[in-house]
Amino acid sequence: MTHPSGIRAAAVDRFPDQFARTRRFSLGVPRQFTVSPDGARVLFVRGTSGTDPVSRLWLYENGTERLLADPLGPGLADEPAGELPPEERARRERARETSSGVVSYATDASVRLAAFALRGALWVVATDGGAPRRVRTAGPVVDPRPSPDGSLIAYVSGGALRTVRADGTGDRTLAGPDGEHVTYGLSDYVSQESIGRSRGYWWSPDGDALLVARVDTAGVARRYIADPSDPGRPPREVAYPAAGTANAKVSLHLVRVSGGRVGVRLPGTAGEGHPEAAWTDRAFEYVVAARWDGRGPLVCVQTRDQRSVHVLEVDAESGATRTLHRAHDPAWVALRPGTPLRLSDGALVVPARPGGDTQGLAIGDTVTPPGLEVREVIGAADGRVYFTAGGEPTEIHVWSYDTTGRDEGPVRVSGAPGVHTAAVGGPTVVLDSRTPKGQTVTVLRSGAEVGRIAVLAEEPLVTPRPLALRPGRRELRSRLHLPSWHRPDSGPLPVLLSPYAGHGMQVVLEVRTWWTAVAQWFAEQGFAVLVTDGRGTPGRGEAWEKSVHGDRLTAVLEDQIDALHAVAGDRPELDTTRVAMRGWSFGGYLAAAAVLRHPDVFHAAVAGAAPADRRLYDTHWEERFLGHPDVLPENYARNSLLEEAAALARPLMLVHGLADDNVAVAHTLRFSAALLAAGRPHTVLPLSGAGHLVGRDGAASGLLRLELDFLRKSLGL
Template sequence: MHSSTLPSEQSTNSVDFPRQFARTRRFSLGVPRHFTVSPDGRRVLFVRTGSGADPIGRLWQYEDGSERLLADPALLVGAGSGTVPEEERLRRERARERSVGVVSYATDEAARLVAFALSGALWAVRTDGGTPFSVPAAGPVVDPRPSPDGRYIAYVSRRCFHVVDLTGADRQLARAEDPEISYGLAEYAAAESMRRSRGYWWAPDSRHVLVARVDTSPVERRYLSDPADPAKPPQAIRYPAAGTANAEVTLELLSLEGERVEVEWDRKAYEYVVAAGWDAHGPLVTVQSRDQCTMRTLAVDPETGATEVLHERTDPAWVEILTGTPARTASGALVLPEDEGDTRYLTVGGQRVTPEGLQLCAVLGVEGERVLFTASDDPLETHVWCHEPGHDLRRLSRDPGRYTGAARGGTLVLAGLTPRGHEVGVLRGDGAAGDPPYQALTSLAEEPSITPRPVHLTLGERKLRGVLYLPSWHEEGTGKLPVLLDPYGGPSIQVVGRARDWFTCVSQWFAEQGFAVLAADGRGTPNRGPAWDKTIHGDQLGPALEDQVDALRAAAAQCGDLDLTRVAIRGWSFGGFLAAAAVLYHPEIFHAAVAGAPPTDMRMYDTHWKERYLGHPEEQPENYERTSLIGHGHLLSRPLLLVHGLADDNVAAAHTLRFSAELLAAGKPHSVLPLPGATHLPADDAVNAQLLHFQRDFLMSALEGGAGKE
């Protein structure tokens, strides 16, 4: 690379960045998260690890302006990273959990009793003083949750549902009749694709529980083995691939006295249980049709299990699931999203309460008639808003960034990804962030050794949001830079925004190696409205790839230092699929690619996620043919590196292995990097550090060494 300047300190720091990136688990360690505010607003509970490089989560309480440690796994069970039940390991994998120790918790209604699991044991602590204490349980504990009155703790053990009081008197309310049946756990499709991680919900009276019963026997069985350890037996998992049978999910109303009532609805027409809950007005359940074009909100009679349709949403493409909905206010008004035109509105009691152009993202909570939610009127930012009858709609987060939060009793917790990184603050009163009294919760996260230098761009006729990262040592006009596209490009994730996240740091690191790095959010990515979302219906590849090509050309028109004769692309998961597709279909534009965990055969991906966008494979096979890479390997003419974890139970390694076999049979040279023992989110720090180096070296070599050196 030719430059009139020497590499800067930023470039020098890039040498240490891959190791830092790995040991901090993508800079997630040490960040306060999982907030609960007490009803009186005096106490805030949260989880935070011991430092930016310590993976052990601890339970904390903020009260009267100070933080207090409630539970430290190192003092309770040693390192806090002992063996966890298989159901808990799978729950963490679905949540992409990167820490150990206390990774989640639940409280009673008053936030006085907190329950959590450590290495399969049940623990509790009171927030008004005292030390954590163990609660005898019938077996390894998963997802413990106190009753609203704090007298009992429910949990799942060996797929059975239990309730125990604080003396250890245990009741098994539902016994798994078969190894394929579980009570109180979310099935794979719910946890991976519907954002429903729970499988039971307490009633306000603390005497009844709404519990999901899951039967996975109809679901296809897959086997995950470890080729690096041939003596280890394979693990059997139930995976609902597109077009195949789902788990059978039913709901039961259980009483502490042992009574059981089954919830009734047309399960054949509505086989997905999207959400559930139990408030002062009774149980509430949301179900969805297999084609995802109809979603119903049902009120449940707690005595008989009979249901009544309270609301129905339909869409010719699919009905979007929105986190936190449905909910009900104190008066019983339903809180729901409504899509019309290119706006996703918030509705309360059937009335729209947000304006056109403000895109509802999630409902964070309801207190009385007040609704706290996140929304975006700029694709680069997401803010916390408040709706309350008799008051103007208010935005509570001020500075640029992507925010979430929790509120209760006049206390607001704002957690944001800002241009400065993770920031969390506690605010008392009805003001917004920055108003006194405002106090930041301590973040122990490490400061990245790389400082992103984003140049935000609006690209092409569709006004794609993009961001360009250039080497800190590069001066405009001093030489052409090879280009690296660094997208995700699929539903649910944005990589462009006014916030410093781990992926912005990684993009800048690649820039310091000598690339001009371009990231762009195309059609189907969030926060541009329902019409934007639905443009990918029936074709997840064409629009996404076209937008990356358009973004590249538009960026090159704005920045003359981009060398379009040397263009690479990298990505993981959907981004990996997009990277492999780029060199298959546009070798005249893309000259090399790194594809991590790419779903190459859409028929092998799960029912709820893939049928949402492509329909049922038996009814619309052409959508799967058009979108899958399998069957098109003969088109490859550029260097391609495929990377895949061999223990990935989300995008199975078979995606990469079958595609590689197809490439080999077609005589198409390529490279494969298998990661033994790695899941969809590789956890080994050494592997994660070296992966960045490996990708850089592959791309430099593929582009004939034109990307310079550290």
């Protein structure tokens, strides 16, 4: 076997350090774009280089970038450092935030004023010039948001929703906690982590009122996450609703700036049309989306069993609600980010089924064509609705639909094969494109390119060179990474499967991103690395995505094995006597299941942050697939790795961050205990201080090297 030498070998050796230093190549990447209604101004956050972990706030205008707020610059850096509020720490963990500094912001309606929190302090900056200015508040600030006219800033502090004038006067409470475990203006754990609703309050267009979420976690079970490396530090408390247990109680309230509050009368249960099953729960426990447009508040709620979703309009005076749209599904109603959206004429933009197996979109009375799989609604601007969709699952493009009827149907905005998204305002589209060549951000105005926003991310020291494949009768979308130095006569290559393969995420895409670089790095070490998206992943229709209902492992593992055998059948250089799998989160769960269930196929595995005991995962995510554990215990038993621990006959490394509050380390500890009780040797690697995303430089780089060493030894390399 011939290995790389010289400069190439040195670059490969340094890659883990680069991977860690760049935070998975996320540093230097512009994000969180906001486009002004006239399309003239674009705000975004980004560092100053591919290794700068401090995000700044920037303005793009008239073809140039201008720095608006630098946390390390004069003024901001002069203020004494404050403690990051625990609510903000939790929000960043939910968002998998890898940087510090200005990591989020909000603007007034015209994008003339931006507000952001820095180390618990409130800052505002005008986009037409001037230095950032600190606004004194009654306490540490979380999620500050200007009113539409910019005269007030709303924020959350100590669980209370407060407002302060932009000039720093008049700080007062609008809605304060009325219980020990009650907050106003924040999102609960499940809404942030599994539903995708990160916000907890919304301004009215006139700025005279807010729609506010009240969250009561008194009935939610507590978890306590300690740092064993610092035994003197108190544990962190997390209200975590595990499958089958009580959710937070979320209610909505209309709060007037002038004083007074009215509760929104949300429906209690779903009625006619709700599908029945072995486990049915009609209670509307989830507020999955909310907004306040020119026609009033709009709210979307979902039942506990996730088989009904209602879109409600809210009377802003009385809090009464009227149902505008209903959706039902015998498995679960899929939530489409960005929906529901209401246009200025009152037409709704909601998920739809245009025919066949496609997950499409209804824009008023118009339904997107069959075969166009819609992923997300971006927004509406200049008479058009923008959304992302694709016919080929490895590509996601930006599309627009002209609501005035000038176009016959959806028009594709993005061009090159890849994964594209956008931000819109007036005639301006900020097109964020990831392709096999890298990432670009292009500013379009009335369809023509007028400039670009710089992407400062480092180039990976190893260049991904995957082969696009569609193995097997299901034409599974796969990518095969071979060593750059490999030749047909170089000899057989051990095989490493490196999937995610879980619901809600694809890794087989027409992009160059961190996971393709990592796959190529393992390939350069002498592996044939195969990555496959199978059943349960997005982009291939309703039946494909929901084929894991009731069983999260059988079909998914079958697809990984089918892909392996089909590719190896065409490529004799793949040595199927030496096959391993590595993965993280669901991918780690899948890797452990692979060596437990199919030791004839898989000879070693690395399982990172594996949710081994599905009863420990949260209500909304887990009950979607497996139902209520008290009613359908057989589903949880069939999908538990603990039940199969005695079957382990192959080398297995378990890796877990001790501070992970998404997949608690208890998953790995319980699994390890079951393996130990069954007399099955295995390796456990605890990562001190690490959450669900391993971000510390030493841990991130060291973990790659330790995985490689374990796999080599386990496969006899």
